[in-house]
Amino acid sequence: MRLNEESLETLVVRQMVENGWEERAVTDFEPAYAIDLPQLAAFIEATQPDLVDALSLKAATPTRHEFLSRLQGEITRNGVVHVLRKGVDHRQHHVDFFFPTPTPGNSNAAQLFAANRFTITRQVHYSVTAAGLSLDLVAFINGLPVFTFELKNNITKQTFDDAVEQYKRDRDPRELLFQFGRCVAHFALDDQQARFCTHLKGKQSWFLPFDKGWNDGAGNPPNPDGLKTDYLWRQILSPASLANIVENYAQIVTTKNPRTGRKTSSQIFPRYHQLDVVRKLLADVEAAGAGRRYLIQHSAGSGKSNSIAWLAHQLTEAKHGGGNAFGSVIVVTDRVILDSQLKETIKSFMQVGSTVVHADRSGDLRKAIEAGRKIIITTVQKFPYILDDIGKDHRDRTFAIVIDEAHSSQGGKAAAAVSMALATGGAAEDDETVEDTINRIIESKKMLPNASYFAFTATPKNKTLQMFGEPFPYEAGTGYRPFHSYTMKQATQERFIVDVLENFTPVPSYYKLMKTIEDDPEFDTRRASKKLRAFVEGNEHAIRLKAEIMVDHFHSQVIAKHKIGGQARAMVVTSTIPRCIEYFHAISAYLAERKSPYKAIVAFSGEHEYKGFEVTEASLNGFPSKEIADQIREDPYRILVCADKFQTGYDEPLLHTMYVDKTLSSVKAVQTLSRLNRAHPAKHDAFVLDFANTAEDIERAFAPYYRTTVLSQETDPNKLHDLVNELNGYGIYTPETVERFAELYLAGVDREQLDPLLDSCVAEYIEMSEEDDQVAFKGLAKAFTRTYNFLSTVLPFGSPQWEKLSIFLDHLIPKLPAPREDDLSAGILETIDMESYRVEKRESMKIALADDEGELAPVPAAGGGHVTDPELERLSSILQTFNDQFGNIKWTDADRVQRLITEEIPRKVAADESYRNAMANNDPANARVEHDRALARVMLALVSDDTELFKQFSDNEGFKRWLSDAVFRSTYEESP
Template identity: 75%
Template sequence: MQHLNEESLETLIVKQMVEGGWTEGSPTDYVASYALDLGDFAAFLEATQPSLIDPLGLADDSPVRHKFLARLQGEITKRGLVHVLRNGVAHLGHHVDLYYPTPAEGNVKAADLFDANRFVITRQVHHSVSNTGDAVDLVAFVNGLPVFTFELKNNITKQTVDDAVQQYQRDRDPREPLFAFGRTIAHFALDDQRVRFCTELKGPSSWFLPFDQGFNDGAGNPPNPDGIMTDYLWRQVLSPQSLAGIIENYAQVVVEKKPRTGKKVSKAIFPRYHQLDVVRRLLADVEARGAGRRYLIQHSAGSGKSNSIAWLTHQLTEAAHGGRTAFDSVIVVTDRVVLDNQLTQTIKSFLQVGSTVVHADRSGDLRRAITAGKKIIVTTVQKFPYILDDIGADHRDRTFAIVIDEAHSSQGSKTSAAVSHALSGASASDEDTVEDQINRIIESKKLLPNASYFAFTATPKNKTLEMFGERFAQPDGEVGHRPFHSYTMKQAIQEGFIVDVLGNYAPVGSYYKLMKTVEDDPEFDAKRASKKLRAYVEGNKHAIAQKAAIMIEHFHSQVVTKRKIGGEARAMVVTASIARCIEYFHALRDALSERKSPYQVIVAFSGEHDYKGQKVTEASLNGFPSNAIAEHVKTEPYRILVVANKFQTGYDEPLLHTMYVDKTLSGVLAVQTLSRLNRAHPAKHDTFVLDFANDAEDIQRAFEPYYRTTLLAQETDPNKLHDLVTELDAAPIYTPEHVDKFVTRYLAGESREKLDPLLDVCVAEYVELPDEDDQVSFKANAKAFLRTYNFLSTVLPYGSLEWEKRSIFLDHLVPKLPAPKEEDLAAGILENIDLESYRAEKQNAMKIVLDDEDGELAPVPAAGGGHRADAELERLSEIVKSFNDYFGNIEWEDSDRIQRRITEEIPRLVAEDEAYRNAQANDDPVNARVEMNRALGKAMLGLISDETQLFKAFQDNESFKHWLEEAVFKATYRTNAA
């Protein structure tokens, strides 16, 4: 077995590194006190800067040499190894170059200097000054300076990468020069199957991150038919050419200043495998194909997208294609203020490009930056359209890279069109016809041929996939779209780089009883009334106080007492509205006070709002400015952040452990909101979600498409636009001549007094339609046309004059169309009822398990499908009785469980029945009722073994069966057709 032991792995690594361009070093040349291979260091300087050998005293052991080496070590300790390699060191009037960077193509002198760099790998280096017998398995040196250390283990001898990690944590003293912060780039723990690394050793709390390629969208590495599974590390990533790129473009020590304390903290950054891989693949594609491409990068939330974007942006400025610079300017668009600032600082930390970064805040900034030849411009998506409006120069002869963070929210059709129009520099001439103008508008909406788009997101929507994803053929012949590169939620969770936020999910059931407070028994719209009653109950002061008490009790007993995240854990409360958010802030504060808790709450919402007759803001309630919220959350005594929309997306705080949700969440918003908890921390081993508003099935449905790579099943069908135009033209609202006249006047820049009369005539025709359902249908179809056309106009290779004219016309007509007069037949119901009782009950925590397969999204819907539901009038007493029956007033052996079955599970099963859905889609209420009864019977049959009492009541009790059929039909009819 000797040929398969740890020593054999060490021998193999050194052999293959030497074959790849490294030189094997001698451990006797290592000087532990200076953490330096003195032999190679002196040999490098003698070959490249011989005039410095004597002034630096490198020829012999002398005070002059010690003085220089002390100066060198001081600079490394102060600024980090990477900074010293890139910039050299000054000593007594001499500048000493310690590394020569990758040469530009054709620069022979620079190429010779780069070849003079010495890449040395040395076995069994005795690193300790005090314990001279201690040795680390491998050390990699560049020009005598240590860049990486390695501890190796071997699965065949029953030791793994975890043992290597423990060896670093237990046996490698960070006070030793070789292991001190910033003295090397990283420390690698590896075996023959897995790789992990750490940039700062801190004894037992040293945090090692995975550096694996990933396998089947998950953790680990694929089998390697040509060797050991982990040889990509030393044969590819650490080859001399690749390592040079890491030193020059990725590794760095950044200094962050804490806003509250002013204290500066240094942090070493090194790319993880997926970050290095995506940036290099993108750059290689740019080099091969030039500008005009689209790339979608699906990287899990919490996977380090901001650094990936910064590394990519920096290197795009120097990317070349066909012998010239690929892009004149790189524009970074983000919708997150936190990331906006972070990106700017991260990009600027690369000193060689720091002066080329500008921040476009105001109108004119972007135009001036492009005209001045600035290479990197950072802006937010909220400012982007307004900034672009002010660009007047012709930019069609320039090329752009547009890097988009969270692409699904940054690429609304109007923003996309504004970007394209501004950067294309389209301008009119006096000889243009209306058709010329329309054709130019069509072209300006399309993604620019002289720009490449790099779109990053964790949760791509169907529009995002179709706009930026790569096309591929489905087995059924349809054309789908997929990301250019993905780092999945599955892999990030399995690698421990993010925490599984679905690992501990506990729904909270609400049970309440209402009473009628008037003698009369007026009629109300039952469906609207039920919604109002639910909102009334959940927003009732008593209910909020009870839920706040549950949150505070849970936080203290399960989070504080159990010392989650080493006793530093924070919680977030997600609310449905600003009014509810403010109520919760006071309720939580009262609950903390009643408990005599040492902790406090922070509130976050936008704007100024009324609370008990007074205008309040988050600043007035918190007692500090809004921009200080994120920093205060990290400091005592603040432990709980209660929010309304703010901080639900883009907020990166590893100390968040628990989330209390009292807001209905679905789709991407559910994923983004719960993912605030997933940021990793060395002491963070789990998270917890207590949900008052959603159930496990809702959350599972939201997360499933994004667990692995997300695919678009098929492209949006442009023929749907023909269908919509046919329906719109058939309505007696406008004529084609009417549209032509409006568009001609609009493009000629005529005033409103010439345009509004044309629109007002159409509005009058709309209002006069005899059937209000026709009004609803027309307006819905018009909105559907605008939504679909605005998207398709950016991605279709062709344009349509008629579609564009209708887009211009309808874009101005739709806002003028009044909503059909609809009397609120549930108005006043809240004045006639009161809350008799309320209780909230936490259910068992569970782990939500996601399907291990690629997620698939349907294309952008192009149908209108508007309708107006008929009111169902019921007496107030019946509504209250039905509401109480529905939510917990039936005598069962386990009434809480039965209520969940009746209110949640059974309606969901029935609503998902395909035949029932088809009947609704065909607008056939009679047949829909038949299909609903059949689906309900089927659902009840499925419960026969688990809910014998419920099934028996359904079978034997006609009145109960009839009540249940009515309740489920009201709860589900039109759910899918709406």
């Protein structure tokens, strides 16, 4: 047999037939209705024989045409999946088009399911008007088309990309078979890779990868038993698997814009990694029941919301030991959007008994659990507080706890609150002793035996890995890894998410500071340098200059280059709320000066003072905070200026460019920059302009999360013994004090009985002769509580003495005064001024991450507290060191000033877009106005290179007038 496209088609069909499909004749397809009419009629005759004559299925009569037209209308309105699940009402009849997977022991349902007809047809002529057009394969369920296929063969030098282009170029989406919702998906594949599209739109069709992944990256592993892609038709599209997808995954979701009222529909089909993780989790639940922990590391932007929705729904029906594995599924998230996604997902499923409730308050949650509601959504912020009050004695119930973006915040005390509430309702027994209470608390901190935890995150920390990960032998000990991973490497290589490190441009700042006093006092070098850096970067001139760079870049590189089809948005990440507000005003002012059609939006929490006025998001934006995410999608708003808000969990595919003026590290860097990675059919790249971090900083932050992240070894519990021994050695407290405090605290006494015990320890702490000892003790105490709160959730054993000490130290630490540290840098900002400032845009670069498994170290258990002795230096020396480090610019001289005036300034003014437009209109008066504005902008930038020249221009009216006239003459007269 020749290894051509036809041979691949023959192989696919043969293997599908071997796996339960039936091949049908191409003549059975009716292009006018886009169905296999003989198969549809045969299915109805076998399962609903009374309808055959009523619908006139065996004769081409007006009755049959009316029924088929009704069927086509329902598919057009709701999609083929809805018709398969719900059937169609026609006149006085209800017609079923599919019978679902039977429950064990239901013989009647099994017989009906066996009557379903899964058929495959080759070279289907799909067009009524162009009879010669055909496509390779169409798959049908009971005569209704569900998938189309275009096949290519690498051996004949054609790939899935050619199949994708064939769909885009040659398959008219107006043809009935290719209309939205008519099929579940359209597959473009070859013998090595597969892609699919759920909505054909010609050249705008968006094909997504459907590969298994290989070495944590794109593609598929070698297949010793056949083709690399045969998992698609032999496994995923086997009749049983396909029935499961139709029943529990595929759907059309309609969303409504609350502002415009406009509805948009999208067809959802699971990616391979989404289907794989949900099925593997459900299989493990069926085998093991409740009480397991699962960590799912799926890259940001990889569709975790849908994965969680599909999982949560199916966990409500998951079986173990002959019954339901879980009574309720609790979803913990900080994203409101997940609530609506869950509701939309479940609303379209056949099992209408699954219900969703959002529990914002403890009363809501308690009622939901007592009422046996299947899916309960709560927030990370309310997690520990709500679950304290969810009712009494749930030890006879089983729970699935699905955590969206799991981090260490879900461990320790938060996990204990959940566990105690679910296990015992948080209530003590009447005859409970102190020891009983302590043991109950210790037990409540453990992962509950009657609950399973499903933790989703893109960036697992070491605590998260040890708490939820899978243990495995690693080097000399035990490591931890995720149960399932879909890596950043695979997601970016597949272009399912955009590589945010592909276009990274650092913009380092350079400045020179000068003394403004004759004296040369001494200051603490370390603290002084921090204050100087903050002073420079927060200077009004610096913010204005960087705002101009951002706006100019956005117009010239984002808008002018028509990024995301002209719909691109940008985000500005700032370090503090005051800086955020200043940036918002600077950017807004410059947008107005440029006569830009676009505006900025500001995002921050709370109310803050700005130039003597209290301001909020709403007062600055002119609309409520809750509308920010919607408004940024609508013109004229294009730039979102943020302080902390929207840096995590924000999912906006139109976000293309990020301007960063905030130091980022570790997980925070990954989460922040990953706001740009959401895919969009017209989005081909992303851009980062970073004023605060180097490429090395960002590479270091991303490296552990490029591939699967593992924990190198577990935290050693013996470190707690060492910490306790060190703490006891300081003599701040006695064992009797700890015992008495725990006893009184657990008895619920008033604080007037507790404070004296703590205050006596505080007095001992203050009396310590060495400041270093105070710092060391407080550091050790914090290390103990931090480490114990974590380890208490994962250790198989517990220690009442550790628990009592933890209770005691939790209350003692806040009362311990910080060691007195004189600020030996106070007053330095009153002694200096900024002589010059500039920023230097470097070449854009691609940050390449090492292709290694990410490895995290275990949770540290050391105290680490120490006093840093101040290093005193003269002000002149501090400024010299600071300028040497950050200055690096050539200072002005007479020759330089002359060159600036005669060459650089006129050239930059002449290049100004607004000035050039005015000159082109031959209007000298208007041109002069625009010239003076352009000159002012150029001179403002000179604060970076020649402060003396800038000051002359600002302060000397005669010099300003002379320079303006000279530059205008030279530039206007030279214009065409």
